[in-house]
Amino acid sequence: MKRLNDLAIFGGRPEFxxxxxxxQLYLPEWSGIEAAFRGIFExxxxxxxxxxxxxxxxxxxxxxxxxxxxxxxxxxxxxxILARALEIQGEVIxxxxxxxxxxxxxxxxxxTPVFCDVDSKTHNLSAELVRxxxxxxxxxxxxxxxxxxACAPDDLTSLAKAFSLRLIFDACHAIGCTHQGRxxxxxxxxxxxxxxATKVLNGTEGGCITTNDDILAARLxxxxxxxxxxxxxVVPLRINAKMSEAQxxxxxxxxxxxxxxxxxNRRRYDQYCSRLADLPxxxxxxxxxxxxxxxxxxxxxxxxxxxxxxxxxxVEVLHRENVFCRRHFHPGAHRMPPFRNDxxxxxxxxxxxxxxxxxxxxxxxxxxxxxxxxxxxxxLVTTILTGAESVRRRLEQQA
Amino acid sequence: MKRLNDLAIFGGRPEFxxxxxxxQLYLPEWSGIEAAFRGIFExxxxxxxxxxxxxxxxxxxxxxxxxxxxxxxxxxxxxxILARALEIQGEVIxxxxxxxxxxxxxxxxxxTPVFCDVDSKTHNLSAELVRxxxxxxxxxxxxxxxxxxACAPDDLTSLAKAFSLRLIFDACHAIGCTHQGRxxxxxxxxxxxxxxATKVLNGTEGGCITTNDDILAARLxxxxxxxxxxxxxVVPLRINAKMSEAQxxxxxxxxxxxxxxxxxNRRRYDQYCSRLADLPxxxxxxxxxxxxxxxxxxxxxxxxxxxxxxxxxxVEVLHRENVFCRRHFHPGAHRMPPFRNDxxxxxxxxxxxxxxxxxxxxxxxxxxxxxxxxxxxxxLVTTILTGAESVRRRLEQQA
Numbered sequence: 001m002k003r004l005n006d007l008a009i010f011g012g013r014p015e016f017x018x019x020x021x022x023x024q025l026y027l028p029e030w031s032g033i034e035a036a037f038r039g040i041f042e043x044x045x046x047x048x049x050x051x052x053x054x055x056x057x058x059x060x061x062x063x064x065x066x067x068x069x070x071x072x073x074x075x076x077x078x079x080x081i082l083a084r085a086l087e088i089q090g091e092v093i094x095x096x097x098x099x100x101x102x103x104x105x106x107x108x109x110x111x112t113p114v115f116c117d118v119d120s121k122t123h124n125l126s127a128e129l130v131r132x133x134x135x136x137x138x139x140x141x142x143x144x145x146x147x148x149x150a151c152a153p154d155d156l157t158s159l160a161k162a163f164s165l166r167l168i169f170d171a172c173h174a175i176g177c178t179h180q181g182r183x184x185x186x187x188x189x190x191x192x193x194x195x196x197a198t199k200v201l202n203g204t205e206g207g208c209i210t211t212n213d214d215i216l217a218a219r220l221x222x223x224x225x226x227x228x229x230x231x232x233x234v235v236p237l238r239i240n241a242k243m244s245e246a247q248x249x250x251x252x253x254x255x256x257x258x259x260x261x262x263x264x265n266r267r268r269y270d271q272y273c274s275r276l277a278d279l280p281x282x283x284x285x286x287x288x289x290x291x292x293x294x295x296x297x298x299x300x301x302x303x304x305x306x307x308x309x310x311x312x313x314x315v316e317v318l319h320r321e322n323v324f325c326r327r328h329f330h331p332g333a334h335r336m337p338p339f340r341n342d343x344x345x346x347x348x349x350x351x352x353x354x355x356x357x358x359x360x361x362x363x364x365x366x367x368x369x370x371x372x373x374x375x376x377x378x379x380l381v382t383t384i385l386t387g388a389e390s391v392r393r394r395l396e397q398q399a
Numbered sequence: 400m401k402r403l404n405d406l407a408i409f410g411g412r413p414e415f416x417x418x419x420x421x422x423q424l425y426l427p428e429w430s431g432i433e434a435a436f437r438g439i440f441e442x443x444x445x446x447x448x449x450x451x452x453x454x455x456x457x458x459x460x461x462x463x464x465x466x467x468x469x470x471x472x473x474x475x476x477x478x479x480i481l482a483r484a485l486e487i488q489g490e491v492i493x494x495x496x497x498x499x500x501x502x503x504x505x506x507x508x509x510x511t512p513v514f515c516d517v518d519s520k521t522h523n524l525s526a527e528l529v530r531x532x533x534x535x536x537x538x539x540x541x542x543x544x545x546x547x548x549a550c551a552p553d554d555l556t557s558l559a560k561a562f563s564l565r566l567i568f569d570a571c572h573a574i575g576c577t578h579q580g581r582x583x584x585x586x587x588x589x590x591x592x593x594x595x596a597t598k599v600l601n602g603t604e605g606g607c608i609t610t611n612d613d614i615l616a617a618r619l620x621x622x623x624x625x626x627x628x629x630x631x632x633v634v635p636l637r638i639n640a641k642m643s644e645a646q647x648x649x650x651x652x653x654x655x656x657x658x659x660x661x662x663x664n665r666r667r668y669d670q671y672c673s674r675l676a677d678l679p680x681x682x683x684x685x686x687x688x689x690x691x692x693x694x695x696x697x698x699x700x701x702x703x704x705x706x707x708x709x710x711x712x713x714v715e716v717l718h719r720e721n722v723f724c725r726r727h728f729h730p731g732a733h734r735m736p737p738f739r740n741d742x743x744x745x746x747x748x749x750x751x752x753x754x755x756x757x758x759x760x761x762x763x764x765x766x767x768x769x770x771x772x773x774x775x776x777x778x779l780v781t782t783i784l785t786g787a788e789s790v791r792r793r794l795e796q797q798a
Contacts, residue, residue, distance in 0.1 A: 240475035
């Protein structure tokens with residue numbers, strides 16, 4: 001294991017020969033994929049709501065415990081067509097501390113995201129924070145279950161009801177996660193999941209909208225396609241957000257493996273927690289006991305005063321070791337185009353968001369990360385933080 | 400071969416046991432797909448601009464003879480991100496006689512489609528028709544190369560230049576088709592292709608934007624993804640329109656086979672033309688000699704007065720025989736939501752479009768249609784039209 005002077009920033013060889021990534025990258029057994037693809041070839045049915053997509057819609061609805069699951073190409077398109085299906089017009093309250101797609105999906109629908117700060121403990125919206133942003137122009141709240149932690153669903157449901165607002169959730173982080181023991185997916189008017197390769201359920205690309213609302217489901221099924229036979233409702237606009245049979249094949253096979261992948265994630269998460277427990281200035285975000293998380297994300301918080309290094313400095317040193325930890329999220333959605341230069345957002349103050357954007361980093365977890373890799377990453381982080389003074393001087397010299 | 404009284408509408412058994420479809424549905428050899436997917440598994444790189452997508456971008460640019468090809472999830476998203484990349488705002492002149500995605504893609508970008516009639520011979524926009532629609536609010540022209548026939552590119556280029564308008568083309572029908580001997584793809588500011596399974600190049604889903612404009616290409620590459628490393632330009636908005644490695648694998652293998660598939664299409668097209676040559680009231684749309692077409696579409700025009708039956712009646716009888724010929728396009732884009740009920744389109748008169756919407760039908764062609772199938776379809780059509788009087792009475796009884 002490396003000593004301080006062996007770090008790549010001091011001229012040593014990188015700890016990892018190949019980049020170690022943050023994404024999940026779980027894949028089914030090759031034999032399963034081969035069989036599924038032979039079936040697609042025999043049927044010559046590649047897309048347009050084929051049998052695998054229909055099977056996935058049923059299987060994912062059952063997995064989540066919801067009436068309707070509507071598969072789509074990816075989570076971003078899911079958010080876009082959900083906003084369109086609800087015919088929301090005007091302002092939607094969203095967190096800025098999220099993947100940029102959350103707010104930009106709204107902008108594609110001509111909606112105005114109203115950025116709300118998040119709670120420093122949960123990293124999520126709270127009803128209290130949202131309430132302060134409600135005006136006469138507000139039409140909806142879009143919560144994000146960040147790191148798979150349910151975004152105050154009970155409080156937000158009451159609030160939405162009190163103000164007659166739509167309530168939707170970006171559940172892209174939350175496959176298999178629970179709220180009060182029930183799997184996330186049936187909250188608010190609808191929720192949107194991602195089956196991107198970096199998620200615990202891998203459709204390569206892919207996503208799904210879940211809802212208990214029959215009318216909304218019919219509208220979503222119509223909007224996602226221009227296929228004439230897929231017209232179940234009159235909708236304002238349609239799009240091609242069809243999931244292909246190939247994506248569905250991956251997702252169907254992956255769905256059965258979710259509990260196994262979550263368990264593997266959890267073991268590595270626990271390993272990170274125990275190995276990094278005593279480092280000053282570093283803490284790993286914890287998940288509520290009594291709920292299930294998918295442990296997709298190992299989120300480290302770097303407090304610069306105590307750690308002696310900023311998050312960005314730690315990231316720089318780790319990248320040089322080929323540990324491709326990620327600054328999630330940096331910058332906040334409000335500091336990116338198209339909102340950054342929009343006068344409507346001038347002077348917007350989101351202190352917790354800005355702080356988290358400076359302090360959080362994601363450590364590698366998922367299929368490509370072994371128990372040994374975690375040990376090596378933890379050793380690197382320990383070496384870096386215990387030698388923070390020297391590391392900082394070195395980085396300043398190199399700047 | 401069937402006699403009149405054996406038609407399904409008279410109680411006979413359908414001519415085809417399984418539905419005969421219009422789509423192309425060409426697929427690569429299984430061995431090629433198996434090898435490609437084994438590679439994807441080994442690399443564990445499923446999406447996010449992997450090696451196959453990069454290879455496809457290069458190969459398709461070369462195939463088309465253009466500087467840049469930017470692969471996307473599908474043609475609709477291609478049109479959406481192209482309009483966004485050009486920062487068009489205001490009115491765009493488009494034909495209503497096209498797949499509904501053409502105009503609805505513009506609506507997703509907050510643009511106003513201005514529907515223009517088409518020429519009765521070419522089924523395409525003409526510069527003369529477009530010129531009448533130009534106002535001070537016009538910002539762009541979007542031509543459609545319908546049935547793979549170049550949409551007056553020289554005249555429209557002059558017109559766009561004269562009025563300082565953007566000129567883009569929906570080339571979703573036009574893979575491998577030529578204009579003045581050069582493959583379509585480098586016309587106007589950019590062109591958008593579809594690799595849907597029903598096209599001669601099958602990526603299951605998929606599409607591509609082609610352009611010779613370096614700056615535009617950088618903007619398109621940025622818009623299509625939220626991936627931080629894919630930021631080549633400052634853009635107003637991003638989306639997830641990434642092509643997956645699986646889609647790229649299909650498209651790459653298919654690209655090499657395009658000439659072979661086109662040749663097979665052409666043979667069946669010729670067969671339709673010769674077998675249906677002498678039927679009164681039916682004519683097959685012809686393609687310009689001296690240009691290459693991909694013969695994806697066998698377009699029949701039914702003149703009801705001479706044929707003794709309307710197009711819709713012919714379609715109904717053929718559907719009962721399991722010949723799933725398609726009414727392309729019906730209705731016109733201007734008669735569908737969201738434009739149908741929009742006051743701005745009230746009183747819009749597009750006489751040629753409305754006529755074509757009542758008269759054209761597509762006959763089956765592609766991988767799943769054999770030479771014998773074409774003979775049987777032609778025999779059915781001949782039986783129907785020569786017995787038009789009896790068929791019409793029967794349909795009226797059953798109505």
